Amino acid sequence: MLSLVRSLLLASFLAFLMPILLFAGVWTGLTLLAQIPALTLLSQSLGDQIMHFLNVFGSGNWLSGVLVIAVTCSIVGALFDGYIFFYHQYHQAVHHHPMQ
Numbered sequence: 001m002l003s004l005v006r007s008l009l010l011a012s013f014l015a016f017l018m019p020i021l022l023f024a025g026v027w028t029g030l031t032l033l034a035q036i037p038a039l040t041l042l043s044q045s046l047g048d049q050i051m052h053f054l055n056v057f058g059s060g061n062w063l064s065g066v067l068v069i070a071v072t073c074s075i076v077g078a079l080f081d082g083y084i085f086f087y088h089q090y091h092q093a094v095h096h097h098p099m100q
Contacts, residue, residue: 004085008078015077019070026050 034043051062058065
């Protein structure tokens, strides 16, 4: 049971961290892209669209939007991990049944 809890916590944490790192990486890339004079307008336009997307999920606040997406991914990661854990336990019990 400790294995399940540890696995769920790790999966939840990593699933929470991934969208945050994704948005940070995209934002960093757009900031670096804005340093090229020919691509400044494109970078600003993409940045505005991403901020609008995050504002929708965060009820007007981009940081809340990132956190809502991260928490949702964390819940989904925990559900997938729990499913895989119980699926593995079930199939291991079925295939190693003493009556076979």
